Amino acid sequence: MSAKPALALLGTSADPPTEGHRALLEGLAEHYGQVATWASDNPFKQHGAPLELRAQLLGALVEAIGDPRIQHVQELSNPRALITLERASERWPEQELVFVVGGDLAGQVPSWWKAAELLQHCRLAVVPRQGFALDPAALEAIRSLGGQPELLNLPVPATASSVIRRHPSPEQVPAALWAELVRHNLYGLGQQPSRTPR
Incomplete structure (x- = not known):
């Protein structure tokens, strides 16, 4: 077991960020610190929205959570996870890096660019998602590349950005994001709902 403090790395499309993202970030902070x-x-x-706007929305969510253990570090973003990991290693050389993916994405990991190299340089945590069956074959494919996926069961509600894009659900979108959503008329959420903010 490494003596290095762990740092969870969570890249997300944030398209848009949901209450599920909030719960996941809070759960990861509790688990990894x-x-x-x-x-x-x-x-x-x-x-559904440009990267710059999605980054703004995720930053607003992190700010609203207000937990110093959770940082929004947009400079890590790259379509290739290995490059993200290299950037994180340079930024936090004393941390043990834990790359986090949702259970619905676990099957994609073996097809990532230089996936075996990525798995050699970090721990991989898989968070099962409600409503998405986790395919055991996906975990086996990761193991065949040298990864040791850790299953991390966190209390994350069954929200999905893709569902919100198809069927806008105000109750699934954190209140802190509404100003930006309304300003840019994103995801068909063009007016602010009347509800008690969190």
Whole structure:
């Protein structure tokens, strides 16, 4: 077991950030003690808003959470996870890096650019998502590349950005994001709902 303090790395499309993102970030902070997050362009996904706007939304969420253990570090963002990891290693040479993915993305990891090299230089944590069955074959494929995926069961609600893009659900979007969503008329959420903010 490494004596280095752990740092969880969470890249997310944040398209838009949801209450699930909030719960995940808070859960990772409790589990690992420190979290760095950024908005990313996932080459396997279509995005509903430009990266710059998604980064602003994620930054607003991190600011609203107000936990010093959670940092928004947009400079880590790169479509290639290995480059992100290299940037993180340079920034935090004394930290043990834990790359975090949702269970629905675990199957993509073996197809990432230089995936085996990535898995040699970090721990991989997989957070199962409600409503998405975690394929055991995906974990086995990661192991075949030398990774040792850690299953991390955190109390994350079953929210999905893709569902919100198709069917706007104000209750699933953190109140801190509404000003930006309304200003840019994003995701069909063009007016601020009347509700009690968190």
